[in-house]
Amino acid sequence: MDTWTTGHMDNRTHGHVDNRTHGQQDTWTTGHVDNRTHGQQDTWTTGHMDTWTTGHVDNRTHGHVDNRTRGQQDTWTTGHVDNRTRGQQDTWTTGHVDNRTRGHVDNRTHGQQDTWTTGHVDNRTRGQQDTWTTGHMDNRTRGQQDTWTTGHVDNRTHGQQDTWTTGHVDNRTHGQQDSVSFMELT
Known part of the structure; x- marks a missing residue:
């Protein structure tokens, strides 16, 4: 499974976005x-990755939050698991990727949100999955981003959830990881 992003991708949101x-x-x-x-699942991230968050970030959770997990949750990792982080990690997306959000972004969730997972869901991935992202990626968020969760949030997981990772899992990250958070009101 290969993913390449090439060319110009400009996802701009101007003004008031109210979801x-x-x-x-x-x-x-x-x-x-x-x-x-x-x-084998390999993920290569090479180069320089910067994340800027400027302005006001307000993540509020109001009301009752109930994260219950019931039943048996098993995680098996068999074979070779190599999670190496070396040097500088850069993310390139070939071409220009400009995901700018300007103005007021208000993502409010009101009322009760319940999530149940019960029974058999089989998401199997076999073989080699490679993901390359090359080029310049600028994910800047400017202005005020508020997230409110009000009311009853019940994320219940019922039954048996099994996760197997077999074979060679090599998650290498080379290079520098930068995460810069600028708290500037705009």
Whole structure:
């Protein structure tokens, strides 16, 4: 599974973006949850990765938050697992990727949000999955971003959730990781 992003991608949001979700949002996944990954999964991130957050970031959670996990949750990792982080990590997306959000972004979630996962869900990935991102990626968020979660949030997971990772898993990160958070009101 290869992912390349080439060329000019400009996702700009200007002005007021208000994504409100009112009422009760329920998500049920019934059956068995089996997340198996077979074979070799390599992720290369080379170069310089900078993350800037400027302005006011307000992540508020109001009301009752109930994160319950019931039943059996097993995680197996068999084979070679190599999580190396060396030097500088850069993320390139070939071409110009400009994801700017300007103005007021208000993502409010009101009411009760319940998530149940029960029964059998089999997401198997076999073979080699490589992801390369080359070029310049500028993910700047300017202005005020507020996130409110009000009311009852119930994320319940029922039943058995199994995750197997078999074979060679090599998550190498080379280079420098920069995470810069500028708290400037704009």
